[in-house]
Amino acid sequence: MSTDMAKKPSVLFVCVHNAGRSQMAAAFLTTLSRGDIDVRSAGSQPADKINPAAVEAMAELGIDMSAEIPKVLTTEAVKESDVVITMGCGDECPYFPGKRYEDWVLEDPAGQGVDAVRPIRDQLKTRIEDLIASLIPSVNPTK
Numbered sequence: 001m002s003t004d005m006a007k008k009p010s011v012l013f014v015c016v017h018n019a020g021r022s023q024m025a026a027a028f029l030t031t032l033s034r035g036d037i038d039v040r041s042a043g044s045q046p047a048d049k050i051n052p053a054a055v056e057a058m059a060e061l062g063i064d065m066s067a068e069i070p071k072v073l074t075t076e077a078v079k080e081s082d083v084v085i086t087m088g089c090g091d092e093c094p095y096f097p098g099k100r101y102e103d104w105v106l107e108d109p110a111g112q113g114v115d116a117v118r119p120i121r122d123q124l125k126t127r128i129e130d131l132i133a134s135l136i137p138s139v140n141p142t143k
Contacts (some may be wrong), residue, residue: 009135010038012081014093018043018070020022020051020109021087024121027058028064028128036136041079044089046070054109057117061125083135 011029013022018041024113033039042059047070055066075094078084083100086093088108104127109117 008036008038010040010081011083011085011131011135012077013039013041013085013087014043014073014089015087015108016043016045016089017047017110018050018073018081019047019056020117021050021104021106021120021124023050023068023070025085025087025104025124025128026060026069027063027068028125031063032125032128033059033132033136034073040081042071042073042077043094044073047071051109051117053112053114053117054121056114058122059113073118082100083131085131099102 011026015022015028022041026039029037030039050065050068050081052069058065073093075090078094078099079096081099083102084093085102085104087106088102094099103123106123107116107120111121
């Protein structure tokens, strides 16, 4: 059982297109948790490419997500995750007992410019910092 105790927590971010919010959240969590959390993202109806305004907004903070591609939500991704965070597609996400589910209500950055995406990005950063503190209390993402 000691391997279970040492297992890293895993988080899945889900939005409709997996092109903006879920990708920014995943990039923040990957960066701020410094590899202490397994991170996935997916969409119920993935877009063809990442939202360029989201890529630009994250690049302003030194986080490069230009190589990311939208991925389709699978039942396996949900099963393999400890925490599932939805952003606008809650009903389309498979439910498994024993998982922690959260629905984050955030504006959809689709079709918006970088000026409109920055406040969404900043809200995500705050939520990610709180999420990290709840999963790994010893990690301080602001240092």
